[in-house]
Amino acid sequence: MSDELKPDQLLDKIDHTPSCGNWMDTPVHIRPGMYCYAAKAESVETLGLPNARPWNPTDDDWKLPENWKEIIHNAIKERLERFRTFKVFMDICVRCGACADKCHFFLGTGDPKNMPVLRAELLRSVYRNDFTKAAQILKMIPGGEKLSGGRPMTLDVLKEWWYYFFQCTECRRCSVFCPYGIDTAEITIMAREIFNLLGLNIDWIATPISNCYKTGNHLGIQPHAFKEMIEFFTDDIEEITGVNVEPQFNKKGADILFITPSGDVFADPGTYTCQGYLILFKYLKDKYGLDVTWSTYASEGGNFGFFTSHETMKRLNAKMYAEARRLGVKWILGGECGHMWRVIHQYMDTMNGPADFLEEPVNPITGTKFENAKSTKMVHITEFTADLIKHGKLELDKSRNANRIMTYHDSCNTSRGMGLLDEPRYVLQHVCDNFFEMPPNTIREQTFCCGSGSGLNAGENMELRMAGGLPRANAVKYVHEKFGVNTLGTICAIDRAALSTLMEYWVPGVTVSGIHELVGNALILPGEKERETDLRCDPLPGMEEEEDE
Amino acid sequence: MDINQQLELKKEEILKKWFESAINSYPEDTAKFLKKSKNQFDNPVGSATLQSLENTFRDILEMKISKNYKYSQDIVEQNKIENALDPIIRIRAVQNFSASEAVAFVFELKNIVKSTIGKLNDQNSLEEFRGSSSNSVISSYELFEHKVDLVALAAFNRFMKCRENIFLLKATEAKRRIHSAFERAGLVTELNENELVGSSKS
Numbered sequence: 001m002s003d004e005l006k007p008d009q010l011l012d013k014i015d016h017t018p019s020c021g022n023w024m025d026t027p028v029h030i031r032p033g034m035y036c037y038a039a040k041a042e043s044v045e046t047l048g049l050p051n052a053r054p055w056n057p058t059d060d061d062w063k064l065p066e067n068w069k070e071i072i073h074n075a076i077k078e079r080l081e082r083f084r085t086f087k088v089f090m091d092i093c094v095r096c097g098a099c100a101d102k103c104h105f106f107l108g109t110g111d112p113k114n115m116p117v118l119r120a121e122l123l124r125s126v127y128r129n130d131f132t133k134a135a136q137i138l139k140m141i142p143g144g145e146k147l148s149g150g151r152p153m154t155l156d157v158l159k160e161w162w163y164y165f166f167q168c169t170e171c172r173r174c175s176v177f178c179p180y181g182i183d184t185a186e187i188t189i190m191a192r193e194i195f196n197l198l199g200l201n202i203d204w205i206a207t208p209i210s211n212c213y214k215t216g217n218h219l220g221i222q223p224h225a226f227k228e229m230i231e232f233f234t235d236d237i238e239e240i241t242g243v244n245v246e247p248q249f250n251k252k253g254a255d256i257l258f259i260t261p262s263g264d265v266f267a268d269p270g271t272y273t274c275q276g277y278l279i280l281f282k283y284l285k286d287k288y289g290l291d292v293t294w295s296t297y298a299s300e301g302g303n304f305g306f307f308t309s310h311e312t313m314k315r316l317n318a319k320m321y322a323e324a325r326r327l328g329v330k331w332i333l334g335g336e337c338g339h340m341w342r343v344i345h346q347y348m349d350t351m352n353g354p355a356d357f358l359e360e361p362v363n364p365i366t367g368t369k370f371e372n373a374k375s376t377k378m379v380h381i382t383e384f385t386a387d388l389i390k391h392g393k394l395e396l397d398k399s400r401n402a403n404r405i406m407t408y409h410d411s412c413n414t415s416r417g418m419g420l421l422d423e424p425r426y427v428l429q430h431v432c433d434n435f436f437e438m439p440p441n442t443i444r445e446q447t448f449c450c451g452s453g454s455g456l457n458a459g460e461n462m463e464l465r466m467a468g469g470l471p472r473a474n475a476v477k478y479v480h481e482k483f484g485v486n487t488l489g490t491i492c493a494i495d496r497a498a499l500s501t502l503m504e505y506w507v508p509g510v511t512v513s514g515i516h517e518l519v520g521n522a523l524i525l526p527g528e529k530e531r532e533t534d535l536r537c538d539p540l541p542g543m544e545e546e547e548d549e
Numbered sequence: 550m551d552i553n554q555q556l557e558l559k560k561e562e563i564l565k566k567w568f569e570s571a572i573n574s575y576p577e578d579t580a581k582f583l584k585k586s587k588n589q590f591d592n593p594v595g596s597a598t599l600q601s602l603e604n605t606f607r608d609i610l611e612m613k614i615s616k617n618y619k620y621s622q623d624i625v626e627q628n629k630i631e632n633a634l635d636p637i638i639r640i641r642a643v644q645n646f647s648a649s650e651a652v653a654f655v656f657e658l659k660n661i662v663k664s665t666i667g668k669l670n671d672q673n674s675l676e677e678f679r680g681s682s683s684n685s686v687i688s689s690y691e692l693f694e695h696k697v698d699l700v701a702l703a704a705f706n707r708f709m710k711c712r713e714n715i716f717l718l719k720a721t722e723a724k725r726r727i728h729s730a731f732e733r734a735g736l737v738t739e740l741n742e743n744e745l746v747g748s749s750k751s
Contacts, residue, residue, distance in 0.1 A: 031645060033715075101582050107593060110644055112578040268725060439590050462719045466643040474593040500725075501718050506639070 023118060024125065024151055028160040030057055033463030034109075035163060036456065039206030044199055046210040047312065051199025057162070062155075068198055069153050073130055075194045080131065086190055089182045090127045093120065099174035099184065104449050105167050108467035116174035116184040119164050123191055125151045162200055165191040167464060169456055170307070171412035171449035188454075193309045201308060205455035208304045212316055216299045217262035223296035229265050230294065233275045240537070242529030245282035247294055250327065254293035255364065257324050260335025260381075261302040263493035264514075270496045272535045273336055273514025279523055280385065280516065283394070286526045288365045292333070298323035301340040302493060306347075307455040314351045317343055321355050324377075331361040332378040336514050338453065338492030341380060342417035349375045366391040380414070382491055382515060386423040389430045396522040398433055400534065402541040404487045404518065405434040407479045409472065409499065410447035411492035421445075424491050424515050431515075431522040436483040442475035452498035465498065466505050473506035480507050488512045552689040553610055555666050564606055566661045568599050571637070571654040574646070594640055601637035602654075608633050609696050623699055630703040638704055642711035652704040658697050 035057055044052035055063045065071065080087045099116040101107065106114040113119060128135045129150030138144035151157065170185035178184075195201060211220035221229070230247050238244050248254065260277065264270040284290040298320045305312035324332050334340060348355075358377035361370040368387045370379045388394050408428060414420040421444050429435050442448050451468025479485040488499055488510050496512055503510045521534045532543050556563065572583045572595065586592035608630050615622035641651040 033643075034645075101586065101591065106579075107591075108643075110575045110579045110583070110594060112576050115578070441588070442590050459719045459722055462715050463643045466715065466718075467640075470640065470643075471590070471593050474597070475590055478590075501722050504718060505714060 023113065023121075024146075026113075027156060028163050030159065030163055031463075032058075032460075034167065034461055035464070036166060036202035036204050036458045036461050039199070039201040039203045043203065043206040043210035044201065046213060047206075049196055049199065049201070049308075049312075053199065055199070057159075062159075062200070064155075064158075064198055068158075071197050072126075072153055072158070072194055075197050076127060076130065076190075079190050079193070080127075083186075083190070085183065085186055089120070089184075089187055090124055090131075092180050093117065093124070093182055094180075095121075096179065098177045098179060099182075102174045102177045103168075104171070104173065104451055104471045105169075105464075105468045108451065108470035109167070109464070111167075113160075113164050114167055116168075119168060120182070120184055120187045121149075122157070122161055122164055123187055125149060126153050126157065129153075161191055162195060165195070166202060166456065167468075169412070169449045169451065169453035169468070171453060172416045173412070173446065173449065176416065176445055192307060196309050196312075202455065202458070204458035205304050205307050208302075208455075209308060209312060209316065212300050212304065216297050216319065218300055218302055218304060219262050219266050221262065221266060221299065223299070226262075226265060226296045226299050230274070230278070233271065233278055236537075237275055237278060237535075240531055240533055240535065241279070241525055243282065243525045243527055245278045245525075246285075247278055247281070248292065249294050249296055251291070251293035252327050254327060254329050255291040256293070256331060256333045257298070257327055257329040258292050258294055258333045258335065259298050259301045259320055261337040261340060261493035262300045263302070263497060264335055265299070267493070267497055269500060269512055269517070269536075270493050270514060272517040272520070273496065275535045276514065276516030276518070276520030277335060277381070279520040279525060283523055283525055284365065284388075288393070290364060293327065293329070295323045295327070301334055301337045303340055303343045304455055306339055306343050310347075310351075313343060313347065317348055318352050320378075321352055324355070325357050330359040331373070332358070333381055333384060334378050335381055336491040336493065336516060338411040338413040338494055339417075340413075341420070342413040344376050344378050345418040348378070363387050365393055380418075380420060380423070382420065382423045382427055385516070385519060386426045389427060394519075395524045396431055396519075397524055398431060398522055399542075400521045400531065400540050401432040401518050402434075404432050404513070405436070405483065405485045406432050406487050406489050406518075407436050407438055407476065407483075407485045408443070409438075409450070409476075409488055409490045409495060410443055411490060411495055412447060412449050412453060414491055415447050416445055420491075424489070427515050427519065428489055431518045436479050436485055438475040438479050442471070448472040448475065450492075450495050450498040450502060452502075453494055457494055457498050462501075466502065469498070469502040470506065472499075473502050476503065476510055477507045480510055486510055489515055489518070491515055552666070552693050556610060556662065556693070559665050560606065563658075563661055563665050564603060566665065567602050567606070567654070567658055570657040570661065571598055571602065574650060574654065597636040597640060601634060604633035605630060605700060609693075609700065612696050612699070614692065614695065620699065620702060627699055627703045627706070630700050631707045634700070634704050634707050638707040639711050642708055643715065648705075648708060651708055652701065655697065655701045655704050658700070659694060662693065 038055050038057055041052040041054055051065055053063050080090070095117055097117060103114055103116050113122070128148055129152055135148035135150040138148040165188050168184070168188040170188050172183060172185045175181065175183040175185065208218035212218050214220065215222055227249055234245055234247060258277065260274065264274040281292045303313055303316045305316040320332065334344065354375055355377045361373045361377055361379045362368065363384065366387055370383060373379045406428060408425055410421065437443060448471040449468065450472060452465045456465065476488055486509060488503065490496060490499060490512060491514065496514055499512045503512060517535055531540060533539055569584070572580045575583060583592060583595035586595060589596035612626050638651065
């Protein structure tokens with residue numbers, strides 16, 4: 001024990017230099033490039049949410065309701081009673097710091113308030129001040145307020161909340177490392193609910209929801225335009241394959257209703273994934289008589305309501321099931337999306353379930369029962385396709401994707417939110433020869449977020465997105481340089497849009513592709529002509545020279 | 550011993566100090582973490598910063614300078630340095646730094662070298678070391694300072710390129726995502742870029 005320090009030696013080791021300041025005393029600076037524009041008044045109005053008015057986050061006056069402090073206090077109180085998780089998460093954090101360096105926003109921005117523990121502390125400090133006995137007793141002693149780690153709600157605190165809770169993508173990577181299992185995403189969800197009670201949503205979330213509420217999808221596309229767009233893809237596919245894939249819309253009595261995020265129909269490069277779905281459905285119709293219908297009403301799988309409040313999420317989710325009931329299908333097949341699946345997997349059943357008017361999903365071609373979807377009646381398309389491949393039901397020509405050197409990005413919501421880890425990889429490896437994983441601490445449950453999820457994929461916050469996406473891009477850069485990876489596969493519509501831009505900044509030379517785009521390339525349609533190009537109209541491997549001639 | 554040999558000799562110490570000074574530009578709690586974790590995937594900023602500084606320092610040692618020390622004539626060297634600086638500047642260009650804060654770490658190298666190599670020369674003092682040059686035009690220390698100035702110019706160039714890149718991404722993202730899909734579907738009728746180029750030819 002001789003190497004044990006004596007008390008005075010121990011005291012000598014204490015650093016008496018004052019630190020550069022307590023986080024509570026560091027005021028918030030709302031920096032352009034890091035925040036999203038305020039919600040438009042008309043979008044807030046459409047949804048019947050309170051305090052619709054024009055406002056600007058950089059203005060001193062946020063035009064809050066007079067009793068805003070009371071609204072916040074009551075909102076926290078109500079949620080502590082309603083959500084056991086929220087109450088527990090407010091109390092049990094021991095500030096061990098295990099989560100501190102696990103957040104992509106902290107790693108990328110270097111801002112300590114983006115450490116999940118500190119971001120949560122922004123809210124916890126007010127909770128302690130307002131709701132714990134200890135804080136109320138300590139407050140009576142001079143200087144006791146600080147001892148409890150509490151602070152009163154002020155306008156600066158609210159602005160700090162707003163700035164940092166919109167620098168969290170609710171990806172839940174931090175919760176994987178928390179020894180108590182605290183889900184910081186839930187704390188962000190509560191904070192954002194509170195913002196909506198004060199009219200403090202961002203426009204990139206509020207307007208898509210309002211559109212979705214009015215026309216059925218985030219982009220506000222009306223049914224006829226939705227149909228026209230898919231018919232346009234049909235022409236494109238016919239040009240490439242010589243086959244008319246004949247999509248069906250709003251067909252009553254079809255076997256399956258297919259719902260995908262509207263980004264797949266309207267935003268590149270998701271549009272190529274959409275063409276992949278169309279090719280797959282045509283193949284299954286011709287070979288096995290499977291009857292799949294699209295809906296021009298339930299034309300959105302995504303659910304930005306999830307980033308607003310539980311009630312808004314419920315309202316948007318309900319329309320998918322209403323449409324399934326109206327059309328009388330057996331079950332729902334869902335496209336490649338991220339948060340749509342977290343909503344289905346973790347919330348749908350208690351929100352709008354049970355969907356007992358639908359059948360328990362069984363793949364009619366293979367007989368496989370999708371046990372995990374027993375109650376929600378909604379199956380993820382990579383599970384469905386993986387099952388078809390496993391049973392040898394698809395004829396695939398991998399060589400058409402021979403120019404793709406692939407890696408795979410696990411979307412936060414499908415990996416951590418529903419455990420969908422191996423099916424997309426299984427599909428990829430059957431449609432493509434060259435596949436390389438990124439390092440283990442950046443994939444599967446530990447995957448790094450794209451930095452643009454949970455409604456943060458706007459343009460005005462580009463610096464935030466690029467900084468938040470750095471840990472992901474850094475791992476892609478590694479496999480790009482080591483193995484020559486040129487394509488990043490993913491199964492999320494936000495990812496397809498956000499990662500494309502992220503790659504342009506950090507790893508030029510890597511394109512982003514949905515998994516079913518590659519399925520569409522490889523799948524051999526009955527009666528197809530010899531294909532010369534892939535779905536992007538680029539020459540197929542081996543066809544480049546003919547193209548030049 | 551000329552300055553390059555001295556820099557080579559003290560390379561590790563100089564790099565360590567340079568890395569620390571760059572990292573100390575972050576808030577204290579962040580700096581602690583950035584210095585600690587060695588895994589390049591768990592700590593992308595710390596490891597990219599270190600790597601980038603190492604490569605830049607290597608390039609400074611290998612740098613060939615024009616005979617008349619004109620900044621404008623050392624473009625080739627500047628381009629090389631820009632590539633070495635890219636990872637650190639690309640990161641700092643999207644973080645909470647002003648332009649000057651983002652590139653200030655380059656100038657820190659002068660003080661670090663002065664204090665480190667000055668010690669080597671303590672018998673003759675730094676002043677003498679500065680004067681003890683075999684170069685007839687400028688002293689070897691001044692030559693080193695000239696090189697650091699070139700690094701600073703390269704850092705400024707790269708910072709501007711990264712910022713322009715960010716604004717370009719902002720400007721084109723929406724167009725690329727939505728507009729091109731609409732354009733292919735014939736839902737919008739504006740002339741596309743190819744048509745405009747074509748009409749100017751005819």
